[in-house]
Amino acid sequence: MSYVVVVTKPSITHNILPLLKRMHPGRRIVGLLDGPVSLLTFRYPRGLSMRDYPYVSEPLWRPNTDGFAMKHAVYEMVDGRRITVDADPFTTVREAEAVICAEGDWYGNAANFDMLLRHSGGDALAERAHAVVPRFRPTDGQLPIEAHEIGTTHDAAFLRLRDGGLAKRRFDWCFAVNSQAILGEVCRRATGRRDMPQIGKYGLQTLYAMKSMEDPTEGQVLRAMHCWKGTGRHAPRPDGWGIGSAISASQIIEDLKKANFVDTAARTGRNGPSLRITKAGRRLLDLLHPDCEDVDLPFRIRQWQEQGSGSHPAIDRYIRTFFGKQKRFSARS
Numbered sequence: 001m002s003y004v005v006v007v008t009k010p011s012i013t014h015n016i017l018p019l020l021k022r023m024h025p026g027r028r029i030v031g032l033l034d035g036p037v038s039l040l041t042f043r044y045p046r047g048l049s050m051r052d053y054p055y056v057s058e059p060l061w062r063p064n065t066d067g068f069a070m071k072h073a074v075y076e077m078v079d080g081r082r083i084t085v086d087a088d089p090f091t092t093v094r095e096a097e098a099v100i101c102a103e104g105d106w107y108g109n110a111a112n113f114d115m116l117l118r119h120s121g122g123d124a125l126a127e128r129a130h131a132v133v134p135r136f137r138p139t140d141g142q143l144p145i146e147a148h149e150i151g152t153t154h155d156a157a158f159l160r161l162r163d164g165g166l167a168k169r170r171f172d173w174c175f176a177v178n179s180q181a182i183l184g185e186v187c188r189r190a191t192g193r194r195d196m197p198q199i200g201k202y203g204l205q206t207l208y209a210m211k212s213m214e215d216p217t218e219g220q221v222l223r224a225m226h227c228w229k230g231t232g233r234h235a236p237r238p239d240g241w242g243i244g245s246a247i248s249a250s251q252i253i254e255d256l257k258k259a260n261f262v263d264t265a266a267r268t269g270r271n272g273p274s275l276r277i278t279k280a281g282r283r284l285l286d287l288l289h290p291d292c293e294d295v296d297l298p299f300r301i302r303q304w305q306e307q308g309s310g311s312h313p314a315i316d317r318y319i320r321t322f323f324g325k326q327k328r329f330s331a332r333s
Helices: 010-023 067-071 089-094 107-126 156-191 201-211 218-226 249-258 279-287 297-332
Strands: 002-007 028-033 040-042 061-063 074-078 081-084 098-102 131-133 262-265 274-277
Touching (some): 002 010, 002 089, 010 074, 010 081, 028 089, 040 107, 061 107, 089 107, 107 156, 156 201, 156 279, 156 297, 201 218, 201 249, 201 274, 201 279, 201 297, 218 249, 249 262
Parallel strands (some): 002 098, 098 131
Antiparallel strands (some): 028 074, 040 061, 074 081, 262 274
C-alpha cells in the first residue's frame, strides 16, 4: 500500500515527495503526474446526426491514449531524481492507502482530482475524504508541509473549487462536441481540407482579435491574450491570461498555424516575423455568424466557475444559442 500524491507539474515533486517521506518514513510515497497532458480526455458521443445539434450533456471521459501521459505518470523520488514506475495510473490510485491532492486550491486542479478519483475507483473512492495540500509556490516551496494548512476533499473550500472546475469542464465538453460538427464543417469549407484540426474556443477569439491588429508579431498577440480586455463590462483577471494561460497561449497560436488560418511573414525593419491571417482564415471568419465573436468569453467562463454547479443552465443556454445561430447561418450561406 502507498500514499499517492497527484501533482500537475514535475517541479512540485522535488519539494513535496521528500517532505512526505520524512513525515511518513514507513510509507511508500508515489507521485502521479496529471498535468499538461491529462490522463483523461473526452470520449465523444457516437451516432449523432446534424439534427441532434446543438448538443448539451455531462462530459464523457476516457483514458488518454497518449503514450507519454500513461508511461510517465507514476514515479518515485530516488536520490533527488524522478524515476518512472511501470504502473497503470488508475490502478495505482485505486489501490492506494491514501490519495493526496497537491495544488488543490484552484478550479482546474480540484476538478481534475475529482475526475481522476471517480474514473479510478468510482463514486465510493471520490466521496472518501482525501488530503488537499495548497499549491507550492516558488516563494514557499521549501517550507515543511506542517507550515501549510492541509485540508480535505470534504471541505467547503475544496468543494467550491471542484464544482467551479467541473462547470468549466462542462462548457469545454459541450463546445468541443458541437465544434466538431458545426465549426468543423465551416473549417472544411474555408480550407478545402477534410483532415481539419479542431478550432478551439480561444483559437477562434484570437483569430477575431488578430483581424483588428496590424501585422502583429507573435509576442504582441501573446501580450494581447494576456491582457485581454473584452468589452470592458467585466473586470480583468488579476493574474492576466484572459485568453488561454501562460502554458496554453503559444499552443493556441501554433494550432491556428497548423490549421492554416495564420502564417508568418518577415517584415523589413521589424523584430522578427509578423503573424497574419491567411485567405483561409479570412474565409473562415466570413462563414461564421457575427455573434461567434465573443470578446467577453473568458470573463463568462470565470463567472461560471465562481457560480459552480449553479451555472449549468447558463452554460447550456450559451451553447444552444452560439451553435444554433451558426447552424442556421451555415444552412443559408
